[in-house]
Amino acid sequence: MAKLTRNLFIPCIDTSDTSTPTWTPIDLSTIFEFAFNPQEETYGYICNANDSTEVTGYAPELPQEIVLDSANPIYAFLFDFFMGFPVGSDLNRKVLLCAPDSTGAVTKGYMWPQAVLSPTALNTVDGKLTFTLKLNGDKQDGTVAISGGNITFTA
DSSP states (O other): OOOOOGGGOEEEEEOOSSSSOOEEEOOSBSOOOOBOOEEEEEEOOTTOSSOEEEEEEEOOEEEEEEEOOTTSHHHHHHHHHHHTOOOGGGGEEEEEEEOOOTTOOOEEEEEEEEEEEEEEEEETTTTEEEEEEEOOSOOEEEEEEEETTEEEEEO
């Protein structure tokens, strides 16, 4: 069994304002903790002495912190994006979670077309921009191919 390492899962944000996504990887992040956030409901059936819990859905999110580096395309995009102080649907972006293959082989990908980028803090002392990817709505399963640095998702 091969050990899975931190560089095998890459979150990407669609940084384009067109119908054709431009997937920009979140590459200079120091954390990756995908939170499933199961939504649960508890039932107290009279036939059981103890309650029963059922998962009714999920509210996944992915907290992020990236290094302040003006040469990094994802930082340049996010700094301008967040400094516009967007609200409501203006915070919606497509988010792709993929496991790229260095050989260019097609791999699995998971895309949320209605993710919300929720800013947390710009910390110039620690040199970090923190935010959370709130993966709203239904995810789309598909495949990811990387060619010449371009990432393509196919549902």
